[in-house]
Amino acid sequence: MYRVKSEGEGDSEMMLQDQMDSPVADDVSSGGGSPHPHRGAGPPLKKGPWTSAEDAILVDYVKKHGEGNWNAVQKNTGLFRCGKSCRLRWANHLRPNLKKGAFTPEEERLIIQLHAKMGNKWARMAAHLPGRTDNEIKNYWNTRIKRCQRASLPIYPASVCNQSSNEDQQVSGDFNGGENISNDLLSGNSLYLPDFTSDNFIANPEALSYAPQLSAVSISNLLGQSFASKNCSFMDQVDQAGMLKQSSCVLPALSDAIDGVLSSVDQFSNESEKLKQALGFDYLNEANASSKSIAPFGVALTGSHAFLNGNFSASRPTNGPLKMELPSLQDTESDPNSWLKYTVAPAMQPTELVDPYLQSPSATPSVKSECASPRNSGLLEELLHEAQALRSGKNQQPSVRSSSSSAGTPCETTTVVSPEFDMGQEYWEEQPGSFLSEYAHFSGNSFTESTPPVSAASPDFFQFSKISPAQLLEAYSFAAQSPSMGSGEQALEPKHESAASPHPENLRPDALFSGNNTADASIFNNAIAMLLGNGINAEYKPVLGDGIVLDSSSWNNMPHAFQMAEFK
DNA sequence: AACATCCCCAACCGCCTGAAG
DNA sequence: CCTTCAGGCGGTTGGGGATGT
Known part of the structure; x- marks a missing residue:
């Protein structure tokens, strides 16, 4: 994702001036191709992880101008990020009331339920999960899918x-x-x-x-x-x-x-x-x-x-x-x-x-019943629990x-x-x-x-x-x-x-x-x-x-x- | 300790849609 | 009606930490 790490990345002390002076830290990625479809000629836009300085700029801008008109961010702040990137950064990391940290079991359950109903409609799912972003949910789900695949678990728990x-x-x-x-x-x-x-x-x-x-x-x-x-x-x-x-x-x-x-x-x-x-x-x-x-x-x-x-x-x-x-x-x-x-x-x-x-x-009801998954645990744990049951059941009655x-x-x-x-x-x-x-x-x-x-x-x-x-x-x-x-x-x-x-x-x-x-x-x-x-x-x-x-x-x-x- | 592999997730990309001109 | 632009969405990428060997 970050083909070239921008200078000062991860350094919270990175000064805005650094950015302004050398906005093209990410010369390789931003230089090649079109940085953004919505931008015409202009200074190459920075890519890669956001620095705290950039975050500060963006937050300040949003405070003053509100959300929207993201392409104006660069003009008004000198932030060499495309509007799209600004919007994403704001939506996924900077906007207030964002919940950070792992999903709670309740959230996990809700995500699964929502996915069962909506499919990969992350944004819509996110609307049901205050403080969570579609990206978070999407990442969570993708991770979950992989886990379930590896564990031969059902995607949707009982x-x-x-x-x-x-x-x-x-x-x-x-x-x-x-x-x-x-x-x-x-x-x-x-x-x-x-x-x-x-x-x-x-x-x-x-x-x-x-x-x-x-x-x-x-x-x-x-x-x-x-x-x-x-x-x-x-x-x-x-x-x-x-x-x-x-x-x-x-x-x-x-x-x-x-x-x-x-x-x-x-x-x-x-x-x-x-x-x-x-x-x-x-x-x-x-x-x-x-x-x-x-x-x-x-x-x-x-x-x-x-x-x-x-x-x-x-x-x-x-x-x-x-x-x-x-x-x-x-x-x-x-x-x-x-x-x-x-x-x-x-x-x-x-x-x-x-x-x-x-x-x-495969699983047999009997086996499953013997392995009732703990309902109070997280869903993934629950799934893991089910996996054991499923696997054991598979050996016993593979044809069923x-x-x-x-x-x-x-x-x-x-x-x-x-x-x-x-x-x-x-x-x-x-x-x-x-x-x-x-x-x-x-x-x-x-x-x-x-x-x-x-x-x-x-x-x-x-x-x-x-x-x-x-x-x-x-x-x-x-x-x-x-x-x-x-x-x-x-x-x-x-x-x-x-x-x-x-x-x-x-x-x-x-x-x-x-x-x-x-x-x-x-x-x-x-x-x-x-x-x-x-x-x-x-x-x-x-x-x-x-x-x-x-x-x-x-x-x-x-x-x-x-x-x-x-x-x- | 060194290396390999796995895993997470922030960010990017392409596409789509709707609004405006 | 067409074009452009902005915003949004979903899929994908890949850096880097965690874990395993």
Whole structure:
């Protein structure tokens, strides 16, 4: 950050005169390039850490002139800092009533809750934390993410989930005309859709009966999100975020209600084996031979990025568990750039909801219960405590990935991990040195963060009136034919004997468009843009059942207009 | 003690948005 | 309507302290 340390830095005795006489202490950084976009020619601006003298100047200036007009600071004070830098310094360090020091457990909890609702909306989160800056919160969260990753901890502790869940329940109550919803359904402990698998999603009306009980916020978050999200609230924190950002265009959902689209898609995926191989599902099938349905990693990722990855079939409810993936419990009202994630539990499991990324690897309820985390401790400590439980539980019942009571799902963001997904996940985790081995449990999230819950919306959730099968095919073929990602044929028929391809990561759908090859992401973005018929961020209007066209504002109101019971 | 690695966080960067001309 | 500017936001960087070997 500080390419050249400024002279006198850190020296509180540094005199203003020093600065004035040699304002370009940071000659390298400030000299090269444009110091600031808003500045034209002029004396190079200083960069790097602020000195106490500079702080004093800035504070004095603000006292006299108030905040704002930051570019005038330099003119009026001779401070060789750009207005932007001044503003940041003031906002983050100099302004009064700033709280310094570590976050309190309460603050930590609030941050987590807020993040669950807002995603990476640091400024908005900071508004809820008096005295704290967005930068602080952001740094805290990034640190937390890393810690959780290392410890294989859920990002959202159970306590937060439960609380959010309760809040959500209230909304849901309103959503349901004031009728309270069972805690069993909405609590972080047990929000699940019993016996609700993709296989029986349609066939089992009872399963659908649960749908309306999903909280309004959950649904709204599921649906009321912008489809152009560059805010991968969580996964931006991990290394693969880059590829997600590349794929800034996301689809909220794919409805196989558009039979034409899906049938067209099936022309790819129905060459199923080929495609699955291409998308890296093959080995997952092998790993999970006992599973009747193919729920490869990609299916676990279903939703959104499944589509992004070209795995259109993933949106089909008939293959693998239906999953509604939503990133964080983003604020539907104001945060259109996020996604909640939902997954429907497979019938064979108690169908607890587990978010593959919200929830750390594996744990059994029993184990968890034995390791109740201390609620009075800080959240990180709590998480650490949970980590121990999770790890011990993993050894005992590696195949069971049920969410524990603390099954860290931010309430409405709960996700059910299918056994199939587990298999896939475990596969990744077993790959030494594999990127996914470490982040396997995040991977699902990683995409859902930036991509919409396609499969979640499964069958009759949406219709993309603007997407024709031809467009879909075109988009797919466009991406598939990208030179950077290899020919379409290669994509469909990965050469396993190749030294480069055999690795699962190379076969993963998302790998085709991102991660190792950032150029692919843009290509796919283009494809998506093409598919949408507009720019990547172009608004498109999904159509609900009766031809109700949803504009962007409509999405935000989805929870009220959206009755899952109607999706049958 | 020396070195390597990890981690925190202040600051920068690029992008976006809204206001003003 | 277009351009410019200022402010704001989120992501990233990298210095330096802490910790581990």
